[in-house]
Structure formats: structure tokens, C-alpha cells
């Protein structure tokens with residue numbers, strides 16, 4: 347039996363990380379064998395590429411290619427072997443981040459991203475994607491209170507408006523995969539929705 351692949355997405359500060367550990371624990375409490383990981387990163391080489399991506403200046407094309415190089419290594423070394431062994435993989439960001447940030451945010455051609463996606467991972471797509479949707483100004487205030495910014499988080503509100511719109515377009519195009527969560531709601535309310543979703547879609 348092969349495992350299931352779940353991703354968390356959203357603009358920086360929308361609330362992904364707040365729910366990710368909790369979600370993984372909820373799966374484990376139901377007896378699911380889960381691997382928790384993140385992008386860019388998740389394998390030793392991809393974590394090294396993450397350092398460059400988050401802190402070094404580079405062109406849009408270099409950024410796009412490095413994202414896919416990191417993803418390819420992560421897929422080969424961690425995601426595909428885990429799924430093949432029947433484990434579930436819960437990943438903080440995946441391909442939708444690339445369409446939203448490099449595509450909608452930075453203006454990289456969508457066709458180019460689609461071509462790289464096909465090359466790097468073919469048909470492998472998440473079974474479920476939780477999109478944390480939040481107004482960029484509020485997300486920026488939450489981030490400012492929580493941590494020092496990386497190279498993406500220093501972008502202006504207009505950038506995050508484009509990224510948010512990019513995400514929403516992805517969700518609209520694939521409503522059976524996406525669950526769009528209002529990041530402006532209370533943490534406890536969001537958890538109730540996640541808990542219900544776990545029970546309904548996987549019947550566990």
C-alpha cells in the first residue's frame with residue numbers, strides 16, 4: 347500500500363507552522379505513520395539549497411531552478427521512498443508555493459513552471475492541500491511580531507497580494523484537492539475544521 351501526501355500552503359505569516367505539528371500529532375494519534383518535512387529543504391542537500399534561496403540574492407530564473415533542484419532531491423531521497431513504504435508525508439510547502447511565489451509573485455512564466463514540474467515530479471501531486479488564506483497586511487504584522495524576515499519576507503504587500511491571488515487561482519482550479527482555511531479565524535476554530543477534514547476524507 348502506498349502512503350498519502352499532504353501539503354500546507356499560504357503566504358508567510360498566514361499560520362501554516364502553527365498548525366502543522368498539531369496536525370501531524372492528530373494523524374499519529376490515529377495510528378498513522380507520518381513523516382513531517384518542508385520545502386525548500388527536507389533532505390540534507392535541499393536544506394543547503396534552502397540556505398542559499400532564503401539568504402542570497404539571485405535572478406528569478408536561478409531561484410526557480412534552485413527550487414526545483416531542491417525539490418527533486420527531496421523527492422528522490424525522502425518523499426518517494428516514504429510514500430512507497432506506506433508512510434504518510436506531511437510537507438510544509440510544495441509545488442503550489444512555486445506557482446504562487448515564483449509565478450504569480452515574481453512573474454516567472456507559468457508554462458515554464460509547468461514544464462519543470464513535469465520534469466521534476468511528473469504526476470506526483472498532493473492528495474490534500476490546506477491553503478491558509480490571509481490578508482497580506484495582517485500576515486505582515488503577525489510575522490513582524492514573531493521573527494526576523496528572510497529574503498521572501500522582506501517583499502512588499504503588493505508582492506504578497508499577487509502570491510495570495512496565485513494561490514487562490516490554484517485552489518479554484520482544483521477544489522477537490524484544496525481546503526481553503528480563513529487564517530483570520532481563531533486557532534481553535536481552524537483546528538476544528540482540520541480535525542473534521544481528517545475524519546471525513548480519510549475515514550480515520
Ligand code: ADP
Nearest residue numbers: 358359360361362363364488492529531532533
Ligand atoms: P506561517 O508558518 O504561515 O508563516 P506562523 O504559523 O509562523 O505562519 O504564524 C505567524 C504568527 O502568527 C505566529 O506568531 C503565530 O503565533 C501567529 N498566528 C498563527 N495563526 C494565528 C491565528 N489564527 N490567530 C492569531 N495569530 C496567529
Ligand code: TYD
Nearest residue numbers: 358385386413439440443444447448498499
Ligand atoms: P517557509 O519555510 O514557510 O519560511 P519560514 O520558515 O520563515 O516560515 O518558506 C520559506 C520561503 O520559501 C517562503 O517565503 C516561500 C518560499 N518558497 C518559494 O518562494 N517557492 C517555493 O517553491 C517554496 C517551496 C518556498
